[in-house]
Amino acid sequence: MVGLDATPNSLDPRTASDASAVAILDLVHRGLTRPGADGDPLPDLAESWATPDPVTYRFRLSPARFQDGSPVTADDVVATYASLARPAFQAARRDGLELVSDVVAEDARVVRITLREPSATFLGATRLAVLPAGCAQQPDCRIGAGPFRLDRVELDAVDIAAAPTAEPAPALPGIRFVISTDSVARALGLARGSIDLVQNAVEPDLLPWLEGAGLDVLSTPGSTFHYLGINLRRPELADRRVRQAIAHSIDRAAIVRWLLGGRARLANGLFPPEHWSHADVADLAYDPARARALLAEVGGGAIRVSLKTSSVELRRRIGEVIGAMLGEVGIAVDVRPLEWASLYGDVRRGAFDLFALAWFGVQEPDHYFTMLHSTMQPPRGSNRGGFADAEVDALTVAARAPIPRAERRALYGRVAEVVDRDVPYVPLWWSDNVVVKSRRLTGFVPSPVGDLRSLAATRWITPTSERS
Amino acid sequence: MLRYAALRLVLAVPTLAGVLLLVSLLLQLVPGDPVDVMLGEGAATVDREQLRHAMGLDRPAWRQLADFVAGAAHGDLGRSIAAGEPVATLLAQRYPATLELTGAALLVALLIALPLGCAAAIRPGSPADRTSLVLATLETALPTFCLGPLLILVFAVELPWLPVSGRDGASSVVLPALTLGFGMSAVLARQLRVALAAALRLDCVRTARAKGARPWRAMLLHALPNAATATTTVLGLQLGGLLAGAVVTETIFAWPGIGRLLVQAIGARDYPLVQGCVLAVASSYVAVNLLTDLLQALVDPRLRERA
Numbered sequence: 199m200v201g202l203d204a205t206p207n208s209l210d211p212r213t214a215s216d217a218s219a220v221a222i223l224d225l226v227h228r229g230l231t232r233p234g235a236d237g238d239p240l241p242d243l244a245e246s247w248a249t250p251d252p253v254t255y256r257f258r259l260s261p262a263r264f265q266d267g268s269p270v271t272a273d274d275v276v277a278t279y280a281s282l283a284r285p286a287f288q289a290a291r292r293d294g295l296e297l298v299s300d301v302v303a304e305d306a307r308v309v310r311i312t313l314r315e316p317s318a319t320f321l322g323a324t325r326l327a328v329l330p331a332g333c334a335q336q337p338d339c340r341i342g343a344g345p346f347r348l349d350r351v352e353l354d355a356v357d358i359a360a361a362p363t364a365e366p367a368p369a370l371p372g373i374r375f376v377i378s379t380d381s382v383a384r385a386l387g388l389a390r391g392s393i394d395l396v397q398n399a400v401e402p403d404l405l406p407w408l409e410g411a412g413l414d415v416l417s418t419p420g421s422t423f424h425y426l427g428i429n430l431r432r433p434e435l436a437d438r439r440v441r442q443a444i445a446h447s448i449d450r451a452a453i454v455r456w457l458l459g460g461r462a463r464l465a466n467g468l469f470p471p472e473h474w475s476h477a478d479v480a481d482l483a484y485d486p487a488r489a490r491a492l493l494a495e496v497g498g499g500a501i502r503v504s505l506k507t508s509s510v511e512l513r514r515r516i517g518e519v520i521g522a523m524l525g526e527v528g529i530a531v532d533v534r535p536l537e538w539a540s541l542y543g544d545v546r547r548g549a550f551d552l553f554a555l556a557w558f559g560v561q562e563p564d565h566y567f568t569m570l571h572s573t574m575q576p577p578r579g580s581n582r583g584g585f586a587d588a589e590v591d592a593l594t595v596a597a598r599a600p601i602p603r604a605e606r607r608a609l610y611g612r613v614a615e616v617v618d619r620d621v622p623y624v625p626l627w628w629s630d631n632v633v634v635k636s637r638r639l640t641g642f643v644p645s646p647v648g649d650l651r652s653l654a655a656t657r658w659i660t661p662t663s664e665r666s
Numbered sequence: 667m668l669r670y671a672a673l674r675l676v677l678a679v680p681t682l683a684g685v686l687l688l689v690s691l692l693l694q695l696v697p698g699d700p701v702d703v704m705l706g707e708g709a710a711t712v713d714r715e716q717l718r719h720a721m722g723l724d725r726p727a728w729r730q731l732a733d734f735v736a737g738a739a740h741g742d743l744g745r746s747i748a749a750g751e752p753v754a755t756l757l758a759q760r761y762p763a764t765l766e767l768t769g770a771a772l773l774v775a776l777l778i779a780l781p782l783g784c785a786a787a788i789r790p791g792s793p794a795d796r797t798s799l800v801l802a803t804l805e806t807a808l809p810t811f812c813l814g815p816l817l818i819l820v821f822a823v824e825l826p827w828l829p830v831s832g833r834d835g836a837s838s839v840v841l842p843a844l845t846l847g848f849g850m851s852a853v854l855a856r857q858l859r860v861a862l863a864a865a866l867r868l869d870c871v872r873t874a875r876a877k878g879a880r881p882w883r884a885m886l887l888h889a890l891p892n893a894a895t896a897t898t899t900v901l902g903l904q905l906g907g908l909l910a911g912a913v914v915t916e917t918i919f920a921w922p923g924i925g926r927l928l929v930q931a932i933g934a935r936d937y938p939l940v941q942g943c944v945l946a947v948a949s950s951y952v953a954v955n956l957l958t959d960l961l962q963a964l965v966d967p968r969l970r971e972r973a
Contacts, residue, residue: 205930207748353759353922354832378831379926380918382815387830390823539698539935546702 200650201378201393205354210338211327212282221397222356222375224649226265227327227342230257230275230309235421235646237473237561239321243270243328243343244309252316252600257324259307263363264330265347272303277331279311294323294562316600319564345654346373368654369641381511385634388413394636397650398629401512402459408634417461417630418644421470422558424462426505426520426624429551431584434501439492441621444552445482447489447527448520454627457516462627467614468557468565470628472646475563475607477614482624489527502530503551506544509535517554546576548584556629558648563610567594570613570622585622671960678952685948686941687731693932693940694727700747700935721747723937734941743945744938746931753942756927761946763833764923767846767916768908770839774847775854775904782851783858783897784890788881790863798855805852814845814918831920842919846912850904857900861893868892894965902958909950 206219211227214220230247231239241247245260262270279301297320300312313320333339340348345368346358359372378384378393385404387393389411400408409415428435428444435441454462463470466481493501503524507517514535521531531552536544545553557565568579571594572586590613597609617623633644642656701718718724722733737744743753782801785794808816821841822830829838865871866889874884913925924943931939 207934208750354920376832376920378920379916380815380831380920383818383831383918383920386815386818386823390826390830392822392830537933539703539933540696542702543697543699546699547697549697 199392199394200373200375200653201384201387201396201399202375203377203379203381203384203399205377206356208338209340209348209351209356211329211342212339218375218377221650222348222358223327223342224344224651225346225358225373225653226340226344226348227329228262228344229326229328230324231321232325232651233322233559233561233647233649235472237322237469237475237563239324242325243275244324247321253313255311255313255320255324256304257309257311259309261307262343262365264343265341265361265363266330266333267363268330270328270343271306271331272309273306274331274334275309275328276301276303277334278326278329281329281334282326294319295326318598318600318606319562322562364654369657370653373653388634388636391636394639395633395642395650395653396635397633397644398631398648400632400634402457402461402632405459405461405632405634412637414635414637415632416635416642416644417632418646419463419470419472420629420631420646420648421473421560422556422629422631422648423465423468423560424554424556424626424629425465426626427545427550427553427555428583428621428623429548430586430622431548432503432551434498434503435551437496438620439496440501441624442482443489443492443496443527444524444529445621445624446485446492447529448523448624448626449484450626451484453516453519457512457519458627458629461630461632463630465625465627467617467625468560468569469563473561473563474603475610477607477611479611479614479618482618482621486527493528500528500530502532504532504534505552505554506534506536506541506550507554508541509537513554520554545582548576548582550582553582554626561647563606564594564598566590566610566613567598570594570617583622585620587616587620590616670963671956674956674959678949678956681952682945682948683735686735686944689944690727690731690734690937690941693935693937698935700937703748703934723747730937731941734938738941738945743942746939747936748931748934748939749936753939756939757924757942757946760922760924760927763921764909764925766833766839767842767912767921767923768905770843771846771850771908771912772901772905774843775850778847778851779854779858782855783862784885786855786859787862787866787889787893788885790859795859798859802852802856805848808849810845810849810912810914811918813848814841814915817841817844818918831918833920833922838919842912842915842921845915845918846908850908853904854897854900858893858897861896862889865889865892891965895962898958898962898965902955905958906951906954909947909954 202218202221204216204218206214206222207216208214208219211223214223228243230242230244232242234240243259243262244257247255247257249255259270259272264270279298282295297313297315297317298311299314302310304310327342329339330341333341345361345364347361349359349372350357354377356375357372360368360370376393378387381401384393384396385400385408388396388408405415428441430436450464454460454464466479467477469476505517505521507513517533517535521533524531544550545555568574570581570585570590572591574581575584576582593609593613597606631644631648635642638659640657640659643652645652700723722730734744745751746753746756749756782798786798789795818830818841821828828840832838871884871888874888913929916923916926924946928940928943931943
């Protein structure tokens with residue numbers, strides 16, 4: 199029994215976008231590749247791949263079967279990728295696949311994908327779930343090649359059962375995902391034993407109590423990047439020194455320690471140290487004296503800004519603490535908690551001074567292009583603050599080309615340095631993946647990228663003394 | 667009586683239209699976009715525009731609402747943006763859960779409020795009256811988001827008698843029904859006490875007592891029907907509120923009712939689903955109030971004559 203905090207909106211991997219659906223579907227489907235912690239895709243259905251030239255990728259499939267018993271062939275891959283072009287999948291997540299021009303089966307086990315132009319981001323996108331060719335024609339395809347098959351879908355509960363076709367077979371006969379919408383009730387469900395596992399959906403405050411109640415609390419360093427967005431179009435925030443002052447006035451270590459239970463690492467950039475593109479730039483350390491000095495240098499009187507943040511209790515509290523810390527150095531902050539759609543709407547419209555949000559699941563440093571390139575302001579991209587810097591524009595474009603990794607790394611390292619100097623946003627922390635689980639569930643290893651794939655290798659131990 | 671009911675039904679139409687218009691306008695005014703929420707970060711602009719067009723979201727807001735109303739008049743509530751399923755199907759899935767919870771909560775409320783209200787009214791200032799006041803204060807002071815987890819802690823975690831949350835079997839309705847019914851009963855008991863205290867001073871009750879009826883008999887047969895009018899009004903309003911979805915309770919207990927569906931729909935800016943929910947909720951409210959008034963007319967002959 200796994201507790202989720204929201205109802206999944208779709209169970210077709212091509213249209214599913216919410217975290218609940220993705221958590222379930224990761225166990226039902228397999229893609230050509232799957233994301234690895236260092237940002238490099240790992241082999242999944244494809245046992246290996248080669249790139250004879252920059253626009254051609256040749257994937258060799260490992261022997262595997264779909265849950266309907268049919269083998270996974272190159273034709274299935276072709277049909278899956280072709281189905282994305284159909285109008286029924288207008289909502290499909292094609293990011294990174296826009297440049298695919300041709301997908302051809304060379305033989306039963308080899309697929310050749312041709313791109314219109316070289317792309318550094320394509321390989322990461324091949325995590326897309328591969329569906330059986332016949333099923334891929336239909337809008338709501340639920341057959342995959344993963345270790346579990348979708349068994350029963352009810353209102354607020356989804357059952358998956360071990361697929362007999364899976365190699366190796368999962369140890370658990372099945373898993374029930376239940377929707378538990380209230381965070382306190384989720385924790386109580388764990389304490390009672392009616393929920394056996396919850397990932398990243400328990401308030402840090404409740405973790406010590408759950409540990410005391412006999413549950414395992416596991417955490418691994420995660421890559422979810424929390425940051426403070428800044429609107430550079432606002433005259434009072436246009437000066438780089440004001441933004442540096444904001445960064446220096448936030449005591450992130452205290453927030454992580456007291457509000458997050460220590461379950462996060464202070465961030466100095468988009469990607470954590472284990473990621474290949476991580477750049478070791480100077481940390482914008484907590485230094486209120488320096489912040490005051492910077493503000494005094496700028497002059498121009500008192501600064502008043504608003505900080506928009508999620509109305510979720512923990513996020514609201516973090517927002518208030520950041521507001522108070524900025525208040526200490528003389529920046530008056532009006533903290534405005536908003537429900538998600540309003541917050542996201544305002545952020546995309548540019549209707550903010552400061553906002554607190556997080557990026558999760560980002561593995562490809564090309565994300566810097568969407569976040570920082572001057573042409574990528576919404577609605578096109580995610581440069582919400584309106585940052586514009588000719589050097590960053592050139593760097594992020596140059597790094598998109600399929601050049602050796604060391605060169606891309608150097609380019610992104612330079613981007614990180616500019617970000618460190620100009621502070622178009624303030625990096626806060628990378629939050630850990632926190633899993634609370636029953637002691638009877640053994641073998642579960644929390645994933646650094648936050649998926650639940652490890653459930654396929656998890657066992658359920660039944661104590662012999664259990665009451666009947 | 668029938669004419670009265672028919673008139674009320676006709677008057678319900680502008681009420682529903684007004685509610686629908688107001689809610690739709692307010693939702694369009696707040697920031698947030700259904701396509702943005704659905705696609706999340708990173709989807710290319712082309713996809714967004716295509717999707718917006720496919721879902722008819724590029725039409726002006728008044729047009730979307732007009733189309734919804736035209737469809738609703740033919741019994742078609744449209745399709746949910748986020749779930750892709752017909753709104754009517756989603757409502758039909760959730761409404762039974764709301765009805766079940768409302769019924770159970772009503773039962774709890776009546777079981778607590780009737781004895782408490784009667785005992786309090788029969789001897790104002792007595793220990794029973796004071797107890798009822800303390801209980802009522804406690805109930806009002808304990809909001810559902812506090813009472814719910816407390817009940818779970820006691821009856822599902824410490825004493826593993828009942829499920830923590832979800833709707834799975836008859837036992838799962840107990841805790842949410844207690845949470846809701848407890849809060850309802852406070853207002854109800856106090857209202858009943860006031861109405862009964864007034865009714866006990868009526869001539870008919872004094873006559874009955876003079877003829878030798880015991881206090882309880884005089885109260886149940888003569889005072890209670892007189893007190894019923896005011897109490898059913900309160901009850902009707904409370905019940906209408908419950909049918910509109912007890913959002914907080916439904917969230918705590920992961921109860922798949924209409925309230926959670928509505929909140930979810932608002933969160934996703936799922937306009938057709940919000941409109942469908944509002945229509946269902948407002949209709950229930952109007953229907954319950956109509957039924958309350960009709961019930962009162964049945965109980966109280968004076969109202970019947972006036973009508």
